[in-house]
Amino acid sequence: MRKPEIIASPDGFAIVTAKGTDDVSLDEVRAIIAYKLDELTTDLVCCDIVTGAGDGEQIRTIHEELSGFDAAMAKFENLPGFNREWRDAVIDPTFATNRTLIYSRTFDT
Template sequence: MRKPEIIVTDNGFAIVQAKATDAVSLDEVGEIIAYKIDELTTDLLCCDIVTGSGDGQQIRTIHEEIPGFDALMVRFETLPGFNSKWRDAVILPPFATNRTTIYNRAATAA
């Protein structure tokens, strides 16, 4: 069984899994929320990527153990208003969730 993988594309990214590939354009990304999950001895960095709105809203959750995570975060840094210091905001203090909005398209458009 194929493990999930993130592939950065020219205009966005794709989350590739065993039975499906979910391609997303950067233009579709409305919000990115970063946080940690406490896994006893370590913390797992995660991001919820929000696309669409209302009934059409979708949330894709990725984490740092999925191959391609770091490359995608570097790509996200090109989004206007993206918080490039997101790791500092989420990592400390340890073992706290530290849920932080690191990108919000509506806030940058205002």
């Protein structure tokens, strides 16, 4: 069985699982919310990546234990207005969720 991973591409990323590959273009990303989950003895840093709007909204969750997480976060840092200080905001204090909006895009419709 294939281990889930994140693969960065020139214009986005893909989340690869045993069920298939979910390709996402950076142009589709509306928001990224970072937070921590309390895993009893450690915290797990996660990000919800929001694409679409209304009935078409999708949220994809990635976390730091997935292969490719750091490469994906480096890719996100190129988005205009991305909060490059996100890690400090999310990590402290420990064992608190610290939900933080680290990127938001407004689309003209």
